[in-house]
Amino acid sequence: MPPRTLFEKVWDAHVVTAPEGQSTILYIDLHLVHEVTSPQAFDGLRAAGRVVRQPLRTVATVDHNIPTTPRGLPITDPIAAKQIEALQKNCREFGVPLFDMDSADQGIVHIIGPELGITLPGMTIVCGDSHTSTHGACGSLAFGIGTSEVEHVLATQCLPQKKPKTMQINVSGKLADGVTAKDLALGIIGRIGTDGATGHVIEYSGDVVRGLSMEGRMTLCNMSIEAGARAGMIAPDDTTFAYSRGRRFAPKGKDWDDTVAYWRTLASDAGAKFDRVIEIDAATLAPFVTWGTNPGMVVAVTARVPELKSFAQEADRRAAEQALAYMGLNPGTPVEEIAVDRVFIGSCTNSRIEDLRAAARVAKGQHVNPKVRAMVVPGSQAIKRAAEEEGLHRIFLDAGFEWRESGCSMCLGMNPDILQPGERCASTSNRNFEGRQGRGGRTHLVSPMMAAAAAIAGHFTDIRNWRFN
Amino acid sequence: MQPFRKHSGVVVPLDKVNVDTDQIIPKQFLKRIERTGFGEFLFYDWRFSGNGEKVADFVLHAPRYAKASILVAGKNFGCGSSREHAVWALADYGFRAVIASSFADIFSNNSLKNGFLTVRLSDEQVAEITRRAEEIDGYELTVDLEALRVEDGRGFSASFAMDEFSRHCLLNGLDDIGLTLQHDAGIVAYEAKHPVGAEMKAILAR
Numbered sequence: 001m002p003p004r005t006l007f008e009k010v011w012d013a014h015v016v017t018a019p020e021g022q023s024t025i026l027y028i029d030l031h032l033v034h035e036v037t038s039p040q041a042f043d044g045l046r047a048a049g050r051v052v053r054q055p056l057r058t059v060a061t062v063d064h065n066i067p068t069t070p071r072g073l074p075i076t077d078p079i080a081a082k083q084i085e086a087l088q089k090n091c092r093e094f095g096v097p098l099f100d101m102d103s104a105d106q107g108i109v110h111i112i113g114p115e116l117g118i119t120l121p122g123m124t125i126v127c128g129d130s131h132t133s134t135h136g137a138c139g140s141l142a143f144g145i146g147t148s149e150v151e152h153v154l155a156t157q158c159l160p161q162k163k164p165k166t167m168q169i170n171v172s173g174k175l176a177d178g179v180t181a182k183d184l185a186l187g188i189i190g191r192i193g194t195d196g197a198t199g200h201v202i203e204y205s206g207d208v209v210r211g212l213s214m215e216g217r218m219t220l221c222n223m224s225i226e227a228g229a230r231a232g233m234i235a236p237d238d239t240t241f242a243y244s245r246g247r248r249f250a251p252k253g254k255d256w257d258d259t260v261a262y263w264r265t266l267a268s269d270a271g272a273k274f275d276r277v278i279e280i281d282a283a284t285l286a287p288f289v290t291w292g293t294n295p296g297m298v299v300a301v302t303a304r305v306p307e308l309k310s311f312a313q314e315a316d317r318r319a320a321e322q323a324l325a326y327m328g329l330n331p332g333t334p335v336e337e338i339a340v341d342r343v344f345i346g347s348c349t350n351s352r353i354e355d356l357r358a359a360a361r362v363a364k365g366q367h368v369n370p371k372v373r374a375m376v377v378p379g380s381q382a383i384k385r386a387a388e389e390e391g392l393h394r395i396f397l398d399a400g401f402e403w404r405e406s407g408c409s410m411c412l413g414m415n416p417d418i419l420q421p422g423e424r425c426a427s428t429s430n431r432n433f434e435g436r437q438g439r440g441g442r443t444h445l446v447s448p449m450m451a452a453a454a455a456i457a458g459h460f461t462d463i464r465n466w467r468f469n
Numbered sequence: 470m471q472p473f474r475k476h477s478g479v480v481v482p483l484d485k486v487n488v489d490t491d492q493i494i495p496k497q498f499l500k501r502i503e504r505t506g507f508g509e510f511l512f513y514d515w516r517f518s519g520n521g522e523k524v525a526d527f528v529l530h531a532p533r534y535a536k537a538s539i540l541v542a543g544k545n546f547g548c549g550s551s552r553e554h555a556v557w558a559l560a561d562y563g564f565r566a567v568i569a570s571s572f573a574d575i576f577s578n579n580s581l582k583n584g585f586l587t588v589r590l591s592d593e594q595v596a597e598i599t600r601r602a603e604e605i606d607g608y609e610l611t612v613d614l615e616a617l618r619v620e621d622g623r624g625f626s627a628s629f630a631m632d633e634f635s636r637h638c639l640l641n642g643l644d645d646i647g648l649t650l651q652h653d654a655g656i657v658a659y660e661a662k663h664p665v666g667a668e669m670k671a672i673l674a675r
Contacts, residue, residue, distance in 0.1 A: 016652060016655045016656055016659045017652050017655045019652075021633060021634060022634045022648075023634055025649055025652050025655065025656070027656070027659050027660075027663070029663075036499050036500070036552075037551065037552065037553070039502035040502065040503065040504045040553075043502075043504075048646070050646075054660075054665070055673075056665045056669050056670060056672060056673070057665060057669070059672070064499075065500060077500070079500040079501070080500050082500075082502065083500050083501075083502055086502050095673075097672045097673055117668070118669070118672075128551060128553075129550075129551055130549065130550050130551040130575060144551035144575055145551060145575065145578070146551055146552070146553035146556070146575060146578060146579035146582065147504075147553040147554075147579075148553060148579065148582035148583070149578065149579075149582065151646065152645065152646050152649065155646050155649075155650070156646060156649045156650060156656065157656065157660070158649050158652075158656055159649075160645060160648070160649055162632060164574075194487055194545060194548055195487070195544065195545040195548065195571055195573070198545070198571060198573065198574060199574060225549075228545065228548065228573060228574070230574050248668070249666075249668045249669055249671075249672060250668060251666055251667075251668060252668065255666070255667070294487050294489070294548075315486045315543055315544070316486070319485070319486050319487065322485070412491075412496050412550075413496060414496045414497070414499065414500070421519055431489075431491070431549060431550075433489045433491040433492065433549060434491070434492060434514065435491060435492075435495055435514045436491050436496075439495070439514055439519060440519065
């Protein structure tokens with residue numbers, strides 16, 4: 001057999017059949033479900049008299065539109081409440097396990113998968129959510145799907161798929177202090193663009209990627225979709241196995257040992273060919289801040305908002321002009337002079353324990369600027385408990401941050417956590433699209449440390465110069 | 470699924486690149502649990518001001534485009550969130566096809582499932598259609614999936630590509646769940662070799 005990539009090995013292992021002239025029928029090991037993109041899919045099943053083929057390969061939670069105020073309070077938005085009730089009813093009717101609002105395991109769907117050991121290396125994973133790419137950090141092939149495909153997987157546990165192309169992003173060198181996986185992700189998107197990886201599955205490799213923690217790898221893979229990629233993957237290694245070992249739904253005993261032996265075979269073979277290869281030198285990275293209305297509109301914190309004449313293509317220049325108008329920014333403004341009104345630390349990109357530790361290290365013994373409202377939203381109930389055991393919540397609360405219950409929250413503002421028109425936010429989330437965090441809201445994407453520093457300083461500031469307490 | 474064979478209609482130009490699905494259907498409208506009724510919220514934040522008034526100069530509000538059923542837009546159309554509501558909103562509003570120089574993967578897949586066509590042409594061809602749609606009142610195109618051609622009867626004609634299987638499904642409006650279930654024996658055989666792990670079996674007993 002010719003040398004194969006990680007992606008090809010996982011793909012090949014899941015081909016049910018590849019009929020001539022048709023899409024490949026790919027088996028799906030795990031289907032994650034949430035309240036927003038599933039109700040119409042369950043309705044479709046009912047209308048066709050179909051059942052959920054594999055309820056034990058289907059796991060649901062509520063995350064997108066639940067409030068982050070204390071659990072037990074009623075949901076004030078009746079339409080959101082109805083959607084959550086629909087998921088509860090659908091899970092009961094079709095026998096699908098649900099980590100509900102009151103569950104000690106509830107959290108953002110992309111956080112709880114790896115956390116509970118439901119997400120494991122070498123799997124195929126789908127969810128009606130584009131940030132499903134997060135799970136690729138474990139060496140899985142994981143991608144977002146639409147609601148019709150949700151119905152398809154519920155009914156068949158398979159998806160007809162065209163084989164995507166492959167892209168290797170090899171990151172060499174060493175990340176400087178204050179430069180994180182988030183900055184690496186933003187740096188990559190800034191370089192290749194928000195459609196730079198369309199039609200491709202990215203494999204991240206190189207010393208820098210090998211050196212990332214699982215939390216950092218999840219942040220990196222999470223943002224793959226922002227480069228247009230179908231998925232992002234990282235070959236499983238000892239870091240992966242140490243993370244997954246002993247998690248509740250991971251294999252145990254001899255099963256574990258046998259499975260690890262298999263997972264070790266998944267790394268791309270020497271000489272495996274990718275359709276595209278991109279080399280990134282970590283020395284070119286810095287703490288990044290987005291200035292526009294897509295994640296590719298990004299510069300180093302030490303830079304200035306770009307001049308319009310710096311865009312070679314007319315369409316890009318016009319897009320930049322529209323973005324700056326929306327963002328209320330002038331070309332040439334130093335990024336460090338941009339003041340913020342709000343700070344959001346959370347989302348499936350950056351709400352894991354390591355992210356909260358990094359932000360707390362910045363916040364320790366400091367105070368949120370009186371002009372800023374800052375919010376920390378842990379990604380799951382388990383992360384919230386872990387952070388509280390470590391005392392991170394005290395650091396945040398003492399510094400004037402709000403400490404919330406877990407959920408997607410202000411990443412997409414489907415719940416009451418939204419920006420007001422014109423408000424400017426330093427956010428650890430993944431999308432700075434117009435209105436994403438609330439109509440008229442202005443989102444700047446940054447790392448957790450940069451967000452915490454902006455909350456305290458009241459404007460963006462280079463974390464590399466921070467005086468930690 | 471409704472088949473797509475050939476459609477002629479008025480073209481409206483949305484001269485923007487990277488139109489993301491958050492713009493096509495903003496998140497506040499994703500809480501509905503039906504597939505229908507999303508059209509009135511299409512491009513909501515561009516069509517309506519904060520107090521709900523029509524933004525008069527937004528292109529969809531121009532009377533000459535009132536009956537438009539083909540949208541032409543810049544590259545990377547449909548990027549961002551996987552929400553199929555974006556396709557539902559476009560279709561419910563009355564669109565049958567979008568023409569652009571590139572599309573985000575998930576948006577393309579979602580379109581296929583709804584008998585909604587994404588037509589990929591070159592940047593130059595998209596620019597030419599955009600120019601004609603802006604200059605010619607009532608400018609119409611015919612999108613022919615059988616012939617894989619777009620033409621306006623005024624001298625513009627272009628071919629486009631689509632993989633043969635997707636085209637077959639669209640032309641015939643096939644239910645692709647039914648197609649996959651034709652391979653049920655293969656799925657059963659795969660499942661026999663790859664049983665659910667012992668730990669996952671405990672998930673219901675929590």
